[in-house]
């Protein structure tokens with residue numbers, strides 16, 4: 732485990748049986764409210780991308796916004812919001828994805844990127860990977876280049892990061908919770 736992963740993982744609170752029995756909820760609020768951990772979290776992403784000439788950070792509604800905003804600022808990149816359906820006012824592209832029960836949709840403004848823009852897609856956590864995959868499809872439809880999809884937390888037991896790699900995406904996560 733590297734310098735960033737160890738301390739950030741320790742700052743994440745696990746809430747058992749929330750929102751329903753059997754789920755171990757990885758609560759990031761304890762990272763955000765700890766000034767040292769929050770700075771280290773943003774630094775982990777900045778360190779990874781600072782020399783890659785990233786044009787834009789695409790951040791997923793809602794917890795992805797928290798990481799994406801300071802990262803875009805530090806990289807001198809644009810910030811693009813991938814939103815839950817019905818929140819964006821201009822012309823959009825929509826992508827549906829599977830939830831445990833039913834489906835959800837993410838949406839992106841059609842003019843969010845210029846073709847060929849180098850983009851990092853950011854969220855707080857990868858579980859089944861459905862949200863990240865749907866967002867990736869939207870970005871690719873516009874013709875931007877996804878340099879990497881990245882998140883604070885991977886839950887590899889749920890298979891999302893593997894699924895994303897199988898789609899040809901490079902995946903970075905700061906830490907993971909496996910088998911616990």
Ligand SMILES: O=P(O)(O)OC[C@H]1O[C@H](OP(=O)(O)OP(=O)(O)O)[C@H](O)[C@@H]1O
Pocket residue numbers: 791792793794795854855856857858859860861862863891
């Ligand atoms: O890999 P997946 O199985 O798609 O799950 C991961 C997604 O689920 C959570 O978001 P949620 O939809 O709960 O929204 P929130 O950020 O608004 O809380 C999390 O923030 C990721 O976006």
Ligand SMILES: Nc1ncnc2[nH]cnc12
Pocket residue numbers: 754755756757758856858886
């Ligand atoms: N176990 C989990 N903890 C926090 N957010 C999640 N989103 C999906 N699964 C989650």
